[in-house]
Amino acid sequence: MASRLIVFGILALIAFLMTAPSAMTLFTSLKPPEELILPAWTPPASITFEHFERVWTDGGFRRYFLNTILISAVDAIVMIGLASMTAYAMVFMSFRGKLALQVLFVVGLMIPVTAIILPLYTTIRSVGLINTHLGVIFADLALAMPVFVFMFSSYFVSIPRALHEAARIDGATEFQIYRRVVMPVSVPAIITTGLLEFMWSWNDLLLRLLLLPREGMRTLSVGLLNFQGQQTRDIAGISAGTVIMAIPVVLLFLFFQRHFVRGMTAGAVK
Amino acid sequence: MADLELRNISKSYGATKVLHDINLKIDDGEFIVFVGPSGCGKSTLLRLIAGLDEITDGDLLIGGERSNKLSPKQRNIAMVFQSYALYPQMTVAENMGFSLSLERRPKAEIRQKVDEAAATLKLEALLDRKPGQLSGGQRQRVAIGRAIVRNPRVFLLDEPLSNLDAALRTETRVEIGELHQRLKTTMIYVTHDQVEAMTMADRIVILNAGRIEQVGTPMELYNTPATEFVASFIGSPKMNLITGKAAQEYDAATIGIRPEHLDIVTESPHWQGLITLVERLGHNTIVYAQVPDVGPVTISLEGQHEYQVGQNVGLDADLSKIHRFARDGRPLV
Ligand SMILES: Nc1ncnc2c1ncn2[C@@H]1O[C@H](COP(=O)(O)OP(=O)(O)O)[C@@H](O)[C@H]1O
Ligand SMILES: [Mg+2]
Numbered sequence: 001m002a003s004r005l006i007v008f009g010i011l012a013l014i015a016f017l018m019t020a021p022s023a024m025t026l027f028t029s030l031k032p033p034e035e036l037i038l039p040a041w042t043p044p045a046s047i048t049f050e051h052f053e054r055v056w057t058d059g060g061f062r063r064y065f066l067n068t069i070l071i072s073a074v075d076a077i078v079m080i081g082l083a084s085m086t087a088y089a090m091v092f093m094s095f096r097g098k099l100a101l102q103v104l105f106v107v108g109l110m111i112p113v114t115a116i117i118l119p120l121y122t123t124i125r126s127v128g129l130i131n132t133h134l135g136v137i138f139a140d141l142a143l144a145m146p147v148f149v150f151m152f153s154s155y156f157v158s159i160p161r162a163l164h165e166a167a168r169i170d171g172a173t174e175f176q177i178y179r180r181v182v183m184p185v186s187v188p189a190i191i192t193t194g195l196l197e198f199m200w201s202w203n204d205l206l207l208r209l210l211l212l213p214r215e216g217m218r219t220l221s222v223g224l225l226n227f228q229g230q231q232t233r234d235i236a237g238i239s240a241g242t243v244i245m246a247i248p249v250v251l252l253f254l255f256f257q258r259h260f261v262r263g264m265t266a267g268a269v270k
Numbered sequence: 271m272a273d274l275e276l277r278n279i280s281k282s283y284g285a286t287k288v289l290h291d292i293n294l295k296i297d298d299g300e301f302i303v304f305v306g307p308s309g310c311g312k313s314t315l316l317r318l319i320a321g322l323d324e325i326t327d328g329d330l331l332i333g334g335e336r337s338n339k340l341s342p343k344q345r346n347i348a349m350v351f352q353s354y355a356l357y358p359q360m361t362v363a364e365n366m367g368f369s370l371s372l373e374r375r376p377k378a379e380i381r382q383k384v385d386e387a388a389a390t391l392k393l394e395a396l397l398d399r400k401p402g403q404l405s406g407g408q409r410q411r412v413a414i415g416r417a418i419v420r421n422p423r424v425f426l427l428d429e430p431l432s433n434l435d436a437a438l439r440t441e442t443r444v445e446i447g448e449l450h451q452r453l454k455t456t457m458i459y460v461t462h463d464q465v466e467a468m469t470m471a472d473r474i475v476i477l478n479a480g481r482i483e484q485v486g487t488p489m490e491l492y493n494t495p496a497t498e499f500v501a502s503f504i505g506s507p508k509m510n511l512i513t514g515k516a517a518q519e520y521d522a523a524t525i526g527i528r529p530e531h532l533d534i535v536t537e538s539p540h541w542q543g544l545i546t547l548v549e550r551l552g553h554n555t556i557v558y559a560q561v562p563d564v565g566p567v568t569i570s571l572e573g574q575h576e577y578q579v580g581q582n583v584g585l586d587a588d589l590s591k592i593h594r595f596a597r598d599g600r601p602l603v
Contacts, residue, residue, distance in 0.1 A: 160353060160355060162351045162352075162353050162355035163355050163357065165322050165349075165351070165355065166349070166351060166355035166356075166357075166416075167357075167368075168321075168322065168341075168342050168343075169320060169322070169342045169343075169347070169348065169349045170343075170368050170369035170372060170416070170420075171342070171343035171369050171372050171373065172368075172372050176372060180368075181357055184357075184359040184360075185357075185358055185359055
């Protein structure tokens with residue numbers, strides 16, 4: 001009994017330490033100006049959305065938000081298609097150069113972004129895609145693709161081969177098998193990929209800082225950093241911006257939580 | 271409907287050859303069973319015919335046309351898998367109509383063909399269910415339904431009954447037999463169970479280690495096995511294979527006597543045996559006995575008998591039914 005209490009105490013402490021910064025940020029973003037002098041951990045006595053309105057319109061977060069959601073949504077959707085088709089070919093088809101391709105993906109898995117950031121920048125610049133959404137989207141997809149190809153592959157190998165063969169016997173083309181047999185049974189992998197890619201894309205700072213420096217093209221991560229630099233005293237505004245950036249990811253995660261966990265462990269236990 | 275011909279077909283996976291020089295002619299409308307021990311290459315041969323694997327060497331003719339390079343669809347064959355391989359996210363009706371929907375046939379036509387097949391297989395009440403909501407036997411029917419909806423030239427079935435319990439297996443065996451009677455489509459059926467082979471086949475192909483041991487009607491295989499392997503594989507209980515001095519008496523390396531051709535006698539017995547086990551099945555009794563200089567033998571007696579373990583009995587064989595084999599397993603005539 002005592003030992004259970006200790007465990008409970010430790011877990012509660014960790015939970016508190018982990019949620020405290022988020023809670024304080026949320027509190028600060030909702031406090032009217034006169035309450036801001038109170039310590040950050042005191043909940044707001046009365047709630048105001050004025051800080052949100054301020055950063056949303058004057059702070060330019062509206063533009064940042066639209067930029068971010070556009071890039072992240074395109075990233076997630078295209079990644080699902082691209083990675084699953086590649087993985088399908090790797091798992092279900094045989095073709096020349098398959099092994100070489102696999103090796104390339106493994107290499108891609110091991111190289112950190114920071115190591116190739118400079119050549120990446122010059123490549124994107126040389127094709128004239130600096131300050132375009134497309135440039136960032138290309139870079140995002142290329143960099144994260146090995147991870148998701150790997151994830152889809154490990155999901156696909158858990159699909160019985162006989163299913164693929166039955167569809168071939170039924171006269172389905174490879175694309176029909178992909179579209180009508182394999183993808184419908186891969187919902188957990190699809191959701192996990194979409195969610196993870198969306199979140200990575202949403203939260204990424206480095207690539208966006210480099211590839212989208214112009215004001216009108218900024219994403220939330222860059223916008224928030226900039227805002228922090230310029231409005232160092234506006235704690236409430238910074239907090240509101242942070243909350244704006246966090247909300248979609250939190251909502252998505254809550255909504256898909258169960259699928260997400262299933263997708264991550266699929267193949268490992270089956 | 272179509273006949274098939276396999277000419278010198280062999281199959282290798284990398285350096286390992288799993289099928290050697292398979293030659294076989296299958297007539298239109300025949301029910302052919304491939305039987306053999308696990309790992310002998312039955313499924314591989316079936317997959318070559320289906321077009322799921324590439325033929326390494328030799329020719330496959332379907333309806334007289336060389337089909338080595340044709341896709342499964344072009345061959346117009348249907349296959350029932352051991353695991354059934356139903357599409358889990360589709361309903362029973364969608365599973366059965368999948369091949370037709372891929373051909374973009376009109377919905378009404380698909381519906382009608384699915385309904386027809388469902389009626390044949392008593393699946394009407396299950397059409398809107400998903401495979402996950404079906405029992406093993408029902409899934410198996412759906413897998414067969416998916417095959418017959420297409421009206422293929424040839425049916426391939428790979429151990430379709432091996433995941434069913436014994437009672438259901440016998441029942442489904444009969445139903446598949448009746449289905450063949452009705453459709454009169456060429457069927458190739460793979461099993462490792464010689465009882466299934468004997469009961470269902472027009473002709474049986476016995477495979478062993480990637481080679482055909484013998485092709486023939488069930489009774490041909492039973493009466494005149496071409497090799498010692500066939501002799502021991504066909505028939506239940508297994509044929510007694512006796513080597514040594516007892517076989518030399520008959521100028522053979524091995525003699526084979528089926529349990530049903532041995533009898534327990536009181537007068538002038540050929541051998542004396544000590545009973546080690548008695549199995550009573552009602553319609554027959556199986557006696558296991560130990561015979562000095564011969565070894566263990568199995569005797570199958572018709573009807574019910576009161577023999578006891580430990581009893582010493584005289585044994586006699588029906589001499590006209592003894593099979594004699596040379597050292598290489600070939601029969602002596
Ligand atoms: N894809 C494969 N790669 C390598 N060897 C295989 C493959 N498929 C089957 N084999 C081998 O071929 C032999 C025959 O297999 P199979 O046709 O499945 O036997 P059966 O169906 O008679 O039990 C086995 O020894 C098996 O290990
Ligand atoms: Mg097999």
